[in-house]
Amino acid sequence: MNLNELSILSLYSAMAVYALAFIAFSIDLARRSAAVGSTEAAVGATNEAPASVAGAKASGGGSVSTLNRISSRMADDAVTPYGRSASLRVGVSLTVLGWALHLVAAVLRGLAADRVPWANMYEFAMTGTLLIVTVFLIVLTRTDLRFLGTFVTGMVVILLGIGALQYYVEVAPLPPALQSVWLVIHVFVASLGTGFFALGFALSFVQLLQSRREERAGTAKSSRLRFLATLPSAFTLENLAYRVNIIGFILWTFTLMAGSVWAERAWGRYWGWDTKEVWTFIIWVIYAGYIHARATRGWRGSRSAWLAIIGFAAVMFNFGIVNVFFKGLHAYSGL
Amino acid sequence: MSRPSDHIDSAPAPSGNGITQPKLGFVGTLRWFWRQLTSMRTALFLLLLLAIAAVPGSLVPQRSSDPNGVIQYFNDNPELAPVLDNIQAFDVYSSAWFSSIYLLLFVSLIGCVIPRTKHHLQALRAKPPKTPARLGRLAGFTTRTAPVGTDAATAVASARTVLKQGRYRVALFESPTEFSVSAERGYMRETGNLVFHSALVGLLIVVGFGSGFGFSGQRVLVEGQTFVNTLLAYDSFNPGRFFNDTELDPYTLTLDDFEVTYETQNLEAFGQPLDFTAGVTVTPRGGDAQDGAVRVNDPLRTGGTSIYLLGNGYAPTITVKDPEGTVVFTDSVPFLPQDANLTSLGIVKVPDGLAEQVGLIGFFYPTQDETSSGSYFSSFPDLEYPVLTLNVYQGDLGLDEGVPTSVYSLVTDDMEPLATRDSAIQPLELTPGETQELPNGLGSVTFENAAPDAAEGDYAGSVPRFASFDIHHDPTQGWVLLFAVLVLGGLLTSLFVPRRRLWVKAIEQADGSVRLEYAGLARGEDPALESAVTALADRHAAMLERATPAIKAADPA
Numbered sequence: 013m014n015l016n017e018l019s020i021l022s023l024y025s026a027m028a029v030y031a032l033a034f035i036a037f038s039i040d041l042a043r044r045s046a047a048v049g050s051t052e053a054a055v056g057a058t059n060e061a062p063a064s065v066a067g068a069k070a071s072g073g074g075s076v077s078t079l080n081r082i083s084s085r086m087a088d089d090a091v092t093p094y095g096r097s098a099s100l101r102v103g104v105s106l107t108v109l110g111w112a113l114h115l116v117a118a119v120l121r122g123l124a125a126d127r128v129p130w131a132n133m134y135e136f137a138m139t140g141t142l143l144i145v146t147v148f149l150i151v152l153t154r155t156d157l158r159f160l161g162t163f164v165t166g167m168v169v170i171l172l173g174i175g176a177l178q179y180y181v182e183v184a185p186l187p188p189a190l191q192s193v194w195l196v197i198h199v200f201v202a203s204l205g206t207g208f209f210a211l212g213f214a215l216s217f218v219q220l221l222q223s224r225r226e227e228r229a230g231t232a233k234s235s236r237l238r239f240l241a242t243l244p245s246a247f248t249l250e251n252l253a254y255r256v257n258i259i260g261f262i263l264w265t266f267t268l269m270a271g272s273v274w275a276e277r278a279w280g281r282y283w284g285w286d287t288k289e290v291w292t293f294i295i296w297v298i299y300a301g302y303i304h305a306r307a308t309r310g311w312r313g314s315r316s317a318w319l320a321i322i323g324f325a326a327v328m329f330n331f332g333i334v335n336v337f338f339k340g341l342h343a344y345s346g347l
Numbered sequence: 348m349s350r351p352s353d354h355i356d357s358a359p360a361p362s363g364n365g366i367t368q369p370k371l372g373f374v375g376t377l378r379w380f381w382r383q384l385t386s387m388r389t390a391l392f393l394l395l396l397l398a399i400a401a402v403p404g405s406l407v408p409q410r411s412s413d414p415n416g417v418i419q420y421f422n423d424n425p426e427l428a429p430v431l432d433n434i435q436a437f438d439v440y441s442s443a444w445f446s447s448i449y450l451l452l453f454v455s456l457i458g459c460v461i462p463r464t465k466h467h468l469q470a471l472r473a474k475p476p477k478t479p480a481r482l483g484r485l486a487g488f489t490t491r492t493a494p495v496g497t498d499a500a501t502a503v504a505s506a507r508t509v510l511k512q513g514r515y516r517v518a519l520f521e522s523p524t525e526f527s528v529s530a531e532r533g534y535m536r537e538t539g540n541l542v543f544h545s546a547l548v549g550l551l552i553v554v555g556f557g558s559g560f561g562f563s564g565q566r567v568l569v570e571g572q573t574f575v576n577t578l579l580a581y582d583s584f585n586p587g588r589f590f591n592d593t594e595l596d597p598y599t600l601t602l603d604d605f606e607v608t609y610e611t612q613n614l615e616a617f618g619q620p621l622d623f624t625a626g627v628t629v630t631p632r633g634g635d636a637q638d639g640a641v642r643v644n645d646p647l648r649t650g651g652t653s654i655y656l657l658g659n660g661y662a663p664t665i666t667v668k669d670p671e672g673t674v675v676f677t678d679s680v681p682f683l684p685q686d687a688n689l690t691s692l693g694i695v696k697v698p699d700g701l702a703e704q705v706g707l708i709g710f711f712y713p714t715q716d717e718t719s720s721g722s723y724f725s726s727f728p729d730l731e732y733p734v735l736t737l738n739v740y741q742g743d744l745g746l747d748e749g750v751p752t753s754v755y756s757l758v759t760d761d762m763e764p765l766a767t768r769d770s771a772i773q774p775l776e777l778t779p780g781e782t783q784e785l786p787n788g789l790g791s792v793t794f795e796n797a798a799p800d801a802a803e804g805d806y807a808g809s810v811p812r813f814a815s816f817d818i819h820h821d822p823t824q825g826w827v828l829l830f831a832v833l834v835l836g837g838l839l840t841s842l843f844v845p846r847r848r849l850w851v852k853a854i855e856q857a858d859g860s861v862r863l864e865y866a867g868l869a870r871g872e873d874p875a876l877e878s879a880v881t882a883l884a885d886r887h888a889a890m891l892e893r894a895t896p897a898i899k900a901a902d903p904a
């Protein structure tokens with residue numbers, strides 16, 4: 013077996029482990045729904061407290077460390093407290109295991125090709141998803157977003173599946189057009205930004221579901237997605253999404269600039285409205301819109317969440333459609 | 348904060364509804380219009396519109412980036428294309444509608460940034476605002492009891508010290524019953540935001556004017572050829588609006604050799620180019636010659652210009668002689684590559700010296716191979732078994748009509764095919780060094796071998812290569828970079844520096860103890876505000892205790 017074959021083996025193992033993690037996270041969501049069902053039966057209609065950062069009970073003891081205080085405040089405002097869950101822990105452990113295999117796969121691919129493993133669609137998919145999981149796991153150490161496990165593992169399995177089945181190419185050396193440090197910097201930062209945008213997308217999506225549930229909470233109609241009651245309030249989710257998205261936005265701004273520097277070196281102009289440049293720009297403007305929306309009266313909340321969702325859809329479009337089907341100078345999908 | 352009135356932080360504008368609003372008058376209308384234009388809502392709307400307006404340019408080929416694609420599009424969609432052209436769909440990014448969106452956005456931006464800058468400059472000099480009467484409703488509200496023996500004034504004075512150490516700007520306030528300190532920090536947040544937005548304006552201006560002061564030009568050089576950086580030496584030249592060609596620095600550039608390395612180990616990528624290097628000599632006017640290299644992703648910067656390697660291929664040297672053996676044409680002719688294995692197409696026009704005008708359409712195969720149907724192709728891009736085939740036409744080359752014709756194409760409509768696939772005589776076929784007779788006794792044609800002394804079967808140096816260079820000059824590029832860096836720096840500062848106010852109040856209680864209150868207010872996104880309030884309370888308590896060591900501190904709850 014050569015290095016590339018080992019890499020493939022490791023990648024497929026990672027996919028299998030992620031799939032198991034997905035199942036564990038799904039079971040957890042089902043448990044949450046069940047837990048909500050039983051408390052609701054006991055308590056009756058839940059009384060929604062209007063959440064507000066200023067209003068949160070923050071005058072607690074000074075012995076708790078700062079970091080804990082932030083994160084506990086973040087996740088604590090769920091309507092129905094939800095205790096420990098074995099499936100949640102299994103899900104996280106499997107995700108970590110999958111991530112390790114995934115990392116090995118990417119490193120082996122890089123060793124096999126003797127360069128960074130992000131130079132064609134197959135490798136973009138592999139490294140991009142690796143970064144999505146990496147960002148997720150790092151954020152987990154600071155804030156309890158484990159409820160996004162189903163989303164993250166599910167998406168990564170699908171993207172990896174498409175990458176491995178549709179876009180697989182053999183190891184090939186870099187064509188002269190890609191031999192540049194800017195490939196290393198620009199593409200890596202873009203993928204990292206995508207990792208943050210993915211998480212922000214998931215948070216904004218859950219935020220929308222949550223705010224629907226909160227609106228209906230007073231009425232008789234209750235949401236079918238009962239597990240939502242165990243998740244942070246829409247307000248908290250929005251703040252989390254914003255924080256994740258602005259990191260993505262900064263990385264994307266850098267991507268745009270690094271891309272321009274590279275374009276100047278490669279093609280003699282820093283900006284030329286090539287299709288890929290156009291879409292990078294569109295994404296940047298959408299997220300700038302999102303940031304503005306958050307600061308505009310009447311646009312905070314669900315409306316700005318929709319912009320984050322559209323922004324991520326554009327990121328996926330840029331990666332999956334523009335790379336493959338659009339004509340332009342960035343003809344490096346390797347297909 | 349002088350943000351637009353619909354900024355989330357500012358007080359809601361009085362909700363006027365159209366019916367009861369007084370008549371505005373002309374100036375009033377203008378003012379109203381201006382306020383609308385510089386509102387957050389308009390900025391948001393224009394941003395989203397800009398994103399949408401940028402989409403069509405990625406769906407339809409653009410003249411700026413893909414002119415051949417546009418021609419193709421006109422051929423493929425003869426009905427639709429003119430309609431699209433009418434709405435500038437092939438020039439989206441310079442179209443009236445796209446430009447008006449971003450210009451409006453930038454007018455809005457300037458109208459937004461100027462008052463904010465003024466206001467911010469004032470805020471930078473102002474004292475923090477008076478402590479609110481009741482802190483209880485503010486973020487992170489915390490109360491402590493001062494150690495016994497500390498009076499309110501001392502407590503607040505030490506709070507002021509703690510805050511100053513934390514780089515807060517502070518102001519003290521007092522009333523008969525209470526002392527307080529009001530503190531603010533994070534002015535850099537707004538500074539960063541303003542730098543960010545202003546730098547965007549700067550970026551737009553230099554990008555807009557940048558192309559006007561520079562030029563770009565193209566030039567093809569065959570190995571051994573020299574180019575002098577003057578207007579006439581360019582194959583094509585696109586000056587910016589404000590460019591003056593006396594600015595050209597007449598250095599010379601010689602293409603000494605062109606090296607290509609191909610992959611031969613990895614069968615999955617067999618024949619893939621690994622490296623292109625144009626070895627060149629640059630001689631500044633009145634200076635000494637310097638060796639240099641131009642590579643993909645690695646331009647050569649000289650004489651205020653950047654030289655890029657954009658393309659390359661083979662330039663077979665072809666000599667045509669009349670029946671007496673007099674040379675009527677000899678040149679290395681750049682052949683345009685048609686595929687990855689460099690099957691290449693080239694044109695030779697011989698207007699004078701033969702009995703008739705003669706045109707040759709040549710196909711060059713660096714490693715010739717044959718399909719089962721007998722047609723030729725190239726199976727490897729390097730010179731393993733080079734073969735040149737020539738279709739021969741005689742008749743009017745169309746050069747005398749004064750209409751410029753491309754050196755890369757031959758119009759054969761008015762010409763007589765002498766040797767083609769469909770004529771009695773098949774196309775001529777030559778290997779390096781070979782000579783063949785032209786049909787009709789017109790003369791002869793030779794495919795010169797550039798390395799005649801090489802061993803039998805070694806064709807490596809038999810055919811010269813050419814490189815096509817793009818030569819650019821853009822004096823504003825440094826400014827673009829500067830503004831880009833300011834954009835990024837401003838963005839980082841404005842998103843990560845928390846802007847907050849903190850207050851500490853000391854109230855003397857009836858029983859003689861001193862009650863301390865702490866609270867904060869975020870200006871913009873500030874996830875760490877509450878922990879900052881607690882940290883302040885903790886640090887303050889520690890300081891007070893150090894100041895009164897003799898008396899054991901009371902329980903600080």
Ligand code: HEM
Binds near residue numbers: 303304350386837
């Ligand atoms: C060229 C178009 C614009 C772009 C690309 C843009 C982009 C951004 C970005 C990325 C931010 C967040 C970073 C920061 O706080 O510095 C921001 C914030 C802001 N922008 Fe813009 N902007 C544009 C135009 C405008 C205009 C026209 C206005 C005025 C109406 C405006 C007002 C603001 C304000 C008030 C903030 C602060 C938001 C907050 O408090 O969180 N921007 N802008």
